[in-house]
Amino acid sequence: MIVGTEWLIEAAGCEPEALRDEAAMREVFARVIGDLGLKTIDKGVWHKFPGEGGVTGLVALTESHLACHTYPEYAAATFNLYCCRTRPEWDWEGSLKEILGAKSVSVRKIERGTGEEETGRRGEKEIAVAS
């Protein structure tokens, strides 16, 4: 039984300053939520780790949840988008290049609710690596 779809996104080669900027991360969330017509349950949890640390964001959606963690020390960010209803694909690559200066973005798509079926990995074309 498949109860939802989860996208796992990894962004590398990002601008460390953007990864320390809660506003930049909120902007990513706002675009995902707006473009896909998702509904937030509340304001979510945002946390900026002190000093050179990164940002954690978690937002509950009526469709499930959206999460991010950033690692300025590695120029990396990860996102999870979990939806219990079918949604169109979102342009993670273009958006994360624009907002975070990401050099490469990969997207994995996993069906939830069953551990027996294979992970649904997106095609090579969609596991985009840009230089």
Added chain:
Amino acid sequence: MIVGTEWLIEAAGCEPEALRDEAAMREVFARVIGDLGLKTIDKGVWHKFPGEGGVTGLVALTESHLACHTYPEYAAATFNLYCCRTRPEWDWEGSLKEILGAKSVSVRKIERGTGEEETGRRGEKEIAVAS
């Protein structure tokens, strides 16, 4: 660059009443957090969908996050545990059988921060299916 480890857990054949019981879901979180020595950033977000609906829980951790979604109509629950530091394995199978009456529990382990390496799938022994 691997920045964290995420466990994706799927529980099937659960008691629907337990999946509608926020207290039961909070108990799962409390055990995971206590047993693994995780630290919560805040109280998290808990949402019980109306009527026969399920429960969503999201907690930000200093180590990353813990999430659950339940689907009483399918007797199913899913969990995500994302840790940016190495943690011991937790007994998802035993705990979810006990608390939610799950008939089968599967656990997938995925390395985060790279989309280029293969998903680290746990061994057959650990993708446990009990009847």
